[in-house]
Amino acid sequence: MIDLAAKAFDALLAGLILWLAWSSLSTQDILKGIVLFIAFGLCMGLAWVRLNAPDIALVEAAVASGITGAMLLGAWNKMRLSLAKMRGDETKLPEPGRPWLHISGLMAMGGALGWAIFSIPPENTGGLLVPAMRELPRSGVGNPVTAALLNYRAYDTLLEIGVLLLAVVGVWSIAKSRKPAQGVPRGPILYGFARISAPLLILIGGYFLWLGTSRAGGAFQAGALMAAVGVLLVLTYGPTRRVPAEWIDRWGSIFGLTVFLTLGIGFMLQGRAMLEYSAGSAGAWILVIESAATVSIGWTLLLLFLGGRPQAASQKGILVEEDEVEGQA
Amino acid sequence: MSLDPETLYALTGCGIFLIGLYSFSIYPHLIRKILALNIAGAGVYLVLASMAYQGKETVADPVPHAMVLTGIVVAVAGTALALALAGRISSETGKVDLEEPQDIEKEDE
Numbered sequence: 245m246i247d248l249a250a251k252a253f254d255a256l257l258a259g260l261i262l263w264l265a266w267s268s269l270s271t272q273d274i275l276k277g278i279v280l281f282i283a284f285g286l287c288m289g290l291a292w293v294r295l296n297a298p299d300i301a302l303v304e305a306a307v308a309s310g311i312t313g314a315m316l317l318g319a320w321n322k323m324r325l326s327l328a329k330m331r332g333d334e335t336k337l338p339e340p341g342r343p344w345l346h347i348s349g350l351m352a353m354g355g356a357l358g359w360a361i362f363s364i365p366p367e368n369t370g371g372l373l374v375p376a377m378r379e380l381p382r383s384g385v386g387n388p389v390t391a392a393l394l395n396y397r398a399y400d401t402l403l404e405i406g407v408l409l410l411a412v413v414g415v416w417s418i419a420k421s422r423k424p425a426q427g428v429p430r431g432p433i434l435y436g437f438a439r440i441s442a443p444l445l446i447l448i449g450g451y452f453l454w455l456g457t458s459r460a461g462g463a464f465q466a467g468a469l470m471a472a473v474g475v476l477l478v479l480t481y482g483p484t485r486r487v488p489a490e491w492i493d494r495w496g497s498i499f500g501l502t503v504f505l506t507l508g509i510g511f512m513l514q515g516r517a518m519l520e521y522s523a524g525s526a527g528a529w530i531l532v533i534e535s536a537a538t539v540s541i542g543w544t545l546l547l548l549f550l551g552g553r554p555q556a557a558s559q560k561g562i563l564v565e566e567d568e569v570e571g572q573a
Numbered sequence: 574m575s576l577d578p579e580t581l582y583a584l585t586g587c588g589i590f591l592i593g594l595y596s597f598s599i600y601p602h603l604i605r606k607i608l609a610l611n612i613a614g615a616g617v618y619l620v621l622a623s624m625a626y627q628g629k630e631t632v633a634d635p636v637p638h639a640m641v642l643t644g645i646v647v648a649v650a651g652t653a654l655a656l657a658l659a660g661r662i663s664s665e666t667g668k669v670d671l672e673e674p675q676d677i678e679k680e681d682e
Contacts, residue, residue, distance in 0.1 A: 265592045269612060292622065295582060299638055320604055323663045343599060350595050371634040372636040392635045411651070414654045415653055541646075
């Protein structure tokens with residue numbers, strides 16, 4: 245009976261995910277599409293739980309749905325305002341017809357993918373589960389996903405933090421973050437909510453960081469929560485009051501990578517491979533790296549949400565762009 | 574025949590991937606394209622995590638999970654960069670797509 249209910253739930257959830265994906269993309273209204281995308285992310289979170297992947301569920305809810313959704317909404321609004329100012333094209337474009345060549349190509353691809361899935365041998369060999377669990381006691385942490393992220397495949401995580409930093413460099417070079425819309429009333433409820441929830445979110449983030457050593461959680465979940473705190477504060481108080489100086493942004497976003505690289509090079513100087521922890525102390529090093537990474541991931545995601553180089557910086561800098569002069573006049 | 578949960582979710586992943594790819598290729602609006610790529614990516618992650626599933630009672634294979642986590646974070650970084658580029662394009666050209674404006678050719682003549 246319970247088995248049947250679980251099957252019905254899976255079928256319903258799979259149908260809902262497909263329907264949300266389709267309606268999020270087929271609607272003409274971009275705002276509606278983004279909101280449906282956020283709902284899609286939350287349903288994906290449920291699917292991750294069904295697939296025994298609580299780590300991915302947390303990251304999906306916080307990063308893929310939350311932060312990405314906030315970035316999309318911000319970018320859409322920015323684009324809309326700049327088009328209104330330029331009296332440019334309407335944001336709505338004519339709907340294309342049904343290109344049958346695309347559809348038949350995709351049908352063929354879907355058939356091939358489905359066939360590939362059904363042709364996977366039914367006896368499950370377990371992939372890398374057996375070696376991953378065998379080495380777990382030596383890895384220094386109790387959660388196999390954290391062990392894979394920061395011990396077995398620590399290079400991946402190092403480069404991933406590098407990719408986040410590169411994205412900030414790219415975003416800063418092509419855009420600057422806009423001043424918040426003037427005259428938008430912010431009620432007392434928002435201030436009260438931010439005041440209560442920001443410290444609480446930081447506390448939960450720290451808890452997730454600690455929890456990652458033994459259960460679902462870790463630097464990415466914690467970092468995403470820190471970024472959420474930043475997003476909430478920026479939306480409440482505006483980005484101008486956020487950070488007094490640009491150097492804090494710079495150091496905040498490179499801190500994790502610096503610690504990670506320094507430790508890696510330190511291990512090499514001791515005669516081991518890069519990121520090969522010394523026996524017995526792996527757990528402590530992983531916690532150090534994760535704590536530093538949490539700060540940087542949070543900071544980087546917040547800078548990515550702002551979608552450009554903060555304005556206070558460019559006012560002091562060499563470049564004063566036209567737009568800004570116009571805005572001050 | 575009844576479907577295992579992993580097969581069901583893997584097929585759902587294929588479906589999402591195709592929906593994303595289709596929308597990416599036919600809709601010209603840049604934000605819609607970025608949205609479509611994110612949804613197609615979610616389909617890939619779903620297929621990967623379904624392969625890691627080992628049954629209700631056992632722990633799943635952690636290595637694909639770690640790869641999906643890495644993928645999600647890299648996708649966010651890519652999305653942020655793409656959105657910044659799209660914003661810059663629309664503020665330079667006053668358009669939300671990459672179609673060549675037709676009147677430029679006329680001015681050349």
